[in-house]
Amino acid sequence: MRVVVARCQVDYAGRLTAHLPMATRLLILKADGSVLVHSDGGSYKPLNWMSPPCTVREGTTEDGRVEWTVTAKAAKGATPDTLRILIDELLHDSSHDLGVDPGLQKDGVEKHLQELLAEHPGTLQEGLTLVRREFPTAIGPVDLMCRDITGISVAVEIKRRGEIDGVEQLTRYLELLNRDPLLTGKGRVRGIFAAQEIKPQARVLAEDRGIACAVVDYDALRGLDNAEDRLF
Amino acid sequence: MRVVVARCQVDYAGRLTAHLPMATRLLILKADGSVLVHSDGGSYKPLNWMSPPCTVREGTTEDGRVEWTVTAKAAKGATPDTLRILIDELLHDSSHDLGVDPGLQKDGVEKHLQELLAEHPGTLQEGLTLVRREFPTAIGPVDLMCRDITGISVAVEIKRRGEIDGVEQLTRYLELLNRDPLLTGKGRVRGIFAAQEIKPQARVLAEDRGIACAVVDYDALRGLDNAEDRLF
DNA sequence: TTTTGCATCTCGCCC
DNA sequence: GGGCGAGGTGCAAAA
Numbered sequence: 394m395r396v397v398v399a400r401c402q403v404d405y406a407g408r409l410t411a412h413l414p415m416a417t418r419l420l421i422l423k424a425d426g427s428v429l430v431h432s433d434g435g436s437y438k439p440l441n442w443m444s445p446p447c448t449v450r451e452g453t454t455e456d457g458r459v460e461w462t463v464t465a466k467a468a469k470g471a472t473p474d475t476l477r478i479l480i481d482e483l484l485h486d487s488s489h490d491l492g493v494d495p496g497l498q499k500d501g502v503e504k505h506l507q508e509l510l511a512e513h514p515g516t517l518q519e520g521l522t523l524v525r526r527e528f529p530t531a532i533g534p535v536d537l538m539c540r541d542i543t544g545i546s547v548a549v550e551i552k553r554r555g556e557i558d559g560v561e562q563l564t565r566y567l568e569l570l571n572r573d574p575l576l577t578g579k580g581r582v583r584g585i586f587a588a589q590e591i592k593p594q595a596r597v598l599a600e601d602r603g604i605a606c607a608v609v610d611y612d613a614l615r616g617l618d619n620a621e622d623r624l625f
Numbered sequence: 626m627r628v629v630v631a632r633c634q635v636d637y638a639g640r641l642t643a644h645l646p647m648a649t650r651l652l653i654l655k656a657d658g659s660v661l662v663h664s665d666g667g668s669y670k671p672l673n674w675m676s677p678p679c680t681v682r683e684g685t686t687e688d689g690r691v692e693w694t695v696t697a698k699a700a701k702g703a704t705p706d707t708l709r710i711l712i713d714e715l716l717h718d719s720s721h722d723l724g725v726d727p728g729l730q731k732d733g734v735e736k737h738l739q740e741l742l743a744e745h746p747g748t749l750q751e752g753l754t755l756v757r758r759e760f761p762t763a764i765g766p767v768d769l770m771c772r773d774i775t776g777i778s779v780a781v782e783i784k785r786r787g788e789i790d791g792v793e794q795l796t797r798y799l800e801l802l803n804r805d806p807l808l809t810g811k812g813r814v815r816g817i818f819a820a821q822e823i824k825p826q827a828r829v830l831a832e833d834r835g836i837a838c839a840v841v842d843y844d845a846l847r848g849l850d851n852a853e854d855r856l857f
Numbered sequence: 858t859t860t861t862g863c864a865t866c867t868c869g870c871c872c
Numbered sequence: 873g874g875g876c877g878a879g880g881t882g883c884a885a886a887a
Contacts, residue, residue, distance in 0.1 A: 424665040637865075676865080
């Protein structure tokens with residue numbers, strides 16, 4: 394990895410064109426050829442960049458300044474994306490051998506929430522029992538298929554943040570599920586939209602379509618789980 | 626901006642928990658307190674990070690190693706996100722004054738496509754004329770509201786890539802627009818789904834709902850525009 | 858391999 | 873400040 398601080402000007406041409414006027418920035422050249430251009434603010438997104446696979450060519454302009462030309466591997470029949478970095482003044486330049494990174498270990502995303510709710514469907518609605526997780530349909534799997542105390546089927550869609558498109562998704566599932574006589578024997582399939590946070594518009598749309606909303610407390614669910622673990 | 630290369634171990638606790646085992650990485654501390662942890666590969670996304678606003682506190686562990694604790698500004702009533710970086714060996718450490726960045730100038734995204742189609746609605750369908758761009762409705766603006774040769778209103782949704790959620794969006798608009806007697810005078814409002822590329826599933830859904838699909842040639846439209854410029 | 862859907866998404870616009 | 877849509881989205885699991 395090469396780390397450079399330089400006064401530079403950057404031009405990108407590809408799916409869009411973008412231009413960065415001359416200013417001091419941090420330039421990172423990774424081992425795979427990818428390049429990042431960072432300023433001293435903003436979030437993790439660089440001002441400009443080139444994703445791998447790509448190649449960097451170091452050249453010199455007519456007036457003797459260094460210019461890097463980063464070229465992406467061209468897609469079939471298209472002009473490849475290019476990033477031109479014109480360097481006016483080099484303030485720092487160092488290279489480092491980082492080796493291969495062992496990678497990130499994550500925990501606590503939607504899958505985990507689904508596991509916890511599959512273990513404790515009763516927290517969504519009194520008496521609800523699990524039929525199966527990832528219940529397959531022609532347009533994709535329903536997160537949880539359950540049955541309520543009266544035997545009616547209940548489809549549960551789980552999101553971390555409940556927004557309007559999640560309600561649309563559940564609506565499509567319900568439309569399809571309600572054509573299946575095996576599921577509608579005891580009455581029309583109901584829907585529950587479960588999320589750690591449900592946006593107002595999503596709630597309105599869900600209620601308008603007769604879909605129940607359930608706000609899920611992740612920490613409390615994890616607590617339930619740990620409590621049971623201690624019993625066995 | 627401080628640039629550090631170090632053998633380090635990183636732990637994040639917040640919306641999820643994540644752990645990075647001890648390895649050599651690039652650490653960037655920006656002027657606003659934000660921190661990025663990069664490996665020598667992947668794209669522009671860091672392995673781990675903390676977004677501003679946040680603060681960094683440099684401390685020492687019992688065994689004498691340096692540890693940075695990055696704490697995000699806490700959301701109301703929630704435990705704040707934290708990032709702990711334990712440094713085993715410092716391989717590089719330098720600070721640089723970058724100043725304020727003048728920022729990125731962009732050109733050529735969806736807005737431009739919308740402008741071009743607003744100029745040339747006839748390329749979507751013979752005889753189509755523009756009523757207005759960003760036609761307001763209660764659930765958001767319709768990209769283009771047009772009228773066809775028979776006087777029927779036509780709502781156009783424009784996407785760079787046409788996927789299923791775009792069809793859903795247009796469907797919601799049409800549902801609403803068709804309740805307005807001012808628009809339905811000459812017949813039900815029709816929909817056109819316009820994109821540079823339309824995914825098969827989106828096409829099927831659109832046709833199932835009586836929505837026409839239009840694949841847009843961005844370069845050809847730009848050509849039309851330039852040709853007209855030359856006439857005046 | 859391509860497609861699909863989530864993300865500690867980020868970012869910008871408009872209310 | 874919150875909501876919503878777009879992104880040169882990135883990313884990984886599934887098909």
